Amino acid sequence: MTNSIKIKIHAGQHRINRSIYGHFAEHLGRCIYEGFWVGEDSPIPNTRGIRNDIVDALKALNIPLLRWPGGCFADNYHWREGVGPREQRPRMINTNWGGVVENNHFGTHEFFDLCDMLGAEPYICGNVGSGTVEEMEQWIQYMTFDGESPMAELRRANGREEPWRLTYFGVGNENWSCGGKMRAEYYADLYKQYSVYCRNYGGNQLYKVACGPRDDHDYWTEVLMREAAPFMDGLSLHYYTRVKDYGLYIENPDGNRMFLRNPDGRKHAHSAVDFDEREWFAVMKSAYYMEDLVMKHSAVMDKYDPEKRVALVVDEWGTWFDVETGTHPGFLFQQNTMRDAVSAAICLNIFNNHCDRVRMANLAQTVNVLQAVILTEGERIILTPTYHVFEMFKVHQDAVMQPLEINSAMYVRKEEAIAQISASASIDAQGKLHVTLCNTDPTRSAAVNCGIEGFAGKRVSGRVLAAEAMNSHNSFDEPDRVQPARFDGARLNAAGLALDMPPMSVVVLQVE
Ligand code: AHR
Numbered sequence: 001m002t003n004s005i006k007i008k009i010h011a012g013q014h015r016i017n018r019s020i021y022g023h024f025a026e027h028l029g030r031c032i033y034e035g036f037w038v039g040e041d042s043p044i045p046n047t048r049g050i051r052n053d054i055v056d057a058l059k060a061l062n063i064p065l066l067r068w069p070g071g072c073f074a075d076n077y078h079w080r081e082g083v084g085p086r087e088q089r090p091r092m093i094n095t096n097w098g099g100v101v102e103n104n105h106f107g108t109h110e111f112f113d114l115c116d117m118l119g120a121e122p123y124i125c126g127n128v129g130s131g132t133v134e135e136m137e138q139w140i141q142y143m144t145f146d147g148e149s150p151m152a153e154l155r156r157a158n159g160r161e162e163p164w165r166l167t168y169f170g171v172g173n174e175n176w177s178c179g180g181k182m183r184a185e186y187y188a189d190l191y192k193q194y195s196v197y198c199r200n201y202g203g204n205q206l207y208k209v210a211c212g213p214r215d216d217h218d219y220w221t222e223v224l225m226r227e228a229a230p231f232m233d234g235l236s237l238h239y240y241t242r243v244k245d246y247g248l249y250i251e252n253p254d255g256n257r258m259f260l261r262n263p264d265g266r267k268h269a270h271s272a273v274d275f276d277e278r279e280w281f282a283v284m285k286s287a288y289y290m291e292d293l294v295m296k297h298s299a300v301m302d303k304y305d306p307e308k309r310v311a312l313v314v315d316e317w318g319t320w321f322d323v324e325t326g327t328h329p330g331f332l333f334q335q336n337t338m339r340d341a342v343s344a345a346i347c348l349n350i351f352n353n354h355c356d357r358v359r360m361a362n363l364a365q366t367v368n369v370l371q372a373v374i375l376t377e378g379e380r381i382i383l384t385p386t387y388h389v390f391e392m393f394k395v396h397q398d399a400v401m402q403p404l405e406i407n408s409a410m411y412v413r414k415e416e417a418i419a420q421i422s423a424s425a426s427i428d429a430q431g432k433l434h435v436t437l438c439n440t441d442p443t444r445s446a447a448v449n450c451g452i453e454g455f456a457g458k459r460v461s462g463r464v465l466a467a468e469a470m471n472s473h474n475s476f477d478e479p480d481r482v483q484p485a486r487f488d489g490a491r492l493n494a495a496g497l498a499l500d501m502p503p504m505s506v507v508v509l510q511v512e
Helices: 054-060 072-076 108-118 134-146 151-156 184-196 220-233 278-305 338-355 385-396
Strands: 003-009 022-024 065-068 121-126 170-173 207-210 232-239 248-251 257-263 311-319 359-365 372-376 380-383 402-406 410-413 416-419 421-427 433-439 444-454 460-465 484-486 491-492 495-499 505-511
Touching: 003 065, 003 421, 022 311, 054 108, 054 372, 054 380, 065 170, 065 359, 108 121, 108 134, 121 134, 121 410, 121 416, 134 151, 170 184, 184 207, 184 220, 207 220, 220 232, 220 278, 232 278, 232 359, 257 380, 278 338, 278 410, 278 416, 311 338, 311 372, 338 359, 338 421, 338 460, 338 491, 338 505, 385 433, 385 460, 402 421, 402 444, 433 444, 460 491, 460 495, 491 505, 495 505
Parallel strands: 003 444, 022 065, 022 359, 065 121, 121 170, 170 207, 207 232, 232 311, 311 359
Antiparallel strands: 003 402, 248 257, 372 380, 410 416, 421 433, 433 505, 444 495, 460 484, 460 505, 491 495
8 A cells, every 4th residue: 555645845054964974882792892893913804903894884874973982881981091002901891781801902092093094073972970070181181182291292102193183072971870870960060070171272172062861851951951051062862762662661770771671570572683563663653752852852952052052962872672692681782674774764864854953963883782884793794774774864964954844644553653754855065955765664655745945856866775574684694685776766747756665665865
């Protein structure tokens, strides 16, 4: 069955900041070690210890920005342990993620080297939970100060003469939970204190991001904006797409992690691959909820910052399912299916459409963790369906968003309904219009009519990501099972565009 959908594209003025297409890499599971970092002596082709295939794949996404070193890990991270000769760096326990040994071989120098190779902006998260103001101040000096100071000398002694350019700096992570279990009022005071010492040296200008709320906790947003808005450039939001309708969130007694459990306390199985349409629908609904959250927190921010100077920085988002059978529960390794692809498209369309306030977002996490764009096994890598969505959507980076009016048919299940089609549009520097759409319904196609205001196109071309099953995915045996194909289903007409979208698909169109 095919539903009929109407979209109208209007002329817009807000730029989609390319940082919305940012990524996040934490010292968690196999994201850094076995992911980005294999070490100089590895038989896996690498440059100064960093895997070449991963760098190439991420460059093809035009990866704009990479957040590091955490996550929860950031508030346990003491940067001095990760500089100097590698063999002399202390080994420590990664208390947040699996209790495994962290050898500190990937530290500040390696991270900046990686960002250089990627052509991506570094986004560093500092330690408020277990670190001191002095430690944070010295790290920034170590990285960005060009004059005479013990920290600049230490950097030089460690082989880096010039300071690095660092713009994005987060002052703590999830300080309401793994970052210190603080009250909003307490953290707001600490934010002001710490951020004073996050200084700008020479021409380096920091863009400071305060720890913001999780999910719908708008009290945190209210307090931070009321107390500290003038001192920040961005306020973070963390929200993960999960199957929420059966399980409960509870907090681990150590306070560090959240697990989904059934009401009887048993851990509920929400497999990344083995699911039915109920769980498909729950994930789509949970992805759409991102828009409610963006609007809810933006409304609070508007009260204190009507000019929208402070950005909403969604610096952790993505799907969170059970780990794959037989893998370490603390490593958060999950497969990635067509369901992840469609849910990523929903969220990216939301960020584009709210780009006046959302100016950065970071998918969690780049390699081998949660909604990864790349999975590795020894020397092999695969690109996930989510990778392909980021590749298709990269046309929006720094383009001017064109607001949409969508009159969508609904995807209905039991008593619940969500919009069948999510979309966003932008015009790039060459004057090309791009429209990205996804069909959230796994069984119904959609006939979409799209009126375009003030834009006369002569040609339309497109690509589509579709699959035969909800859980279709790429594996090391079948790495190209889900990948984009040419899309010939769109036509230009007097009113604009018409296209037929297959069920559970993601489409990008270019009109010129
Ligand atoms: O991305 C995994 C974890 O999720 C991060 O470390 C933490 O910030 C969040 O709770």
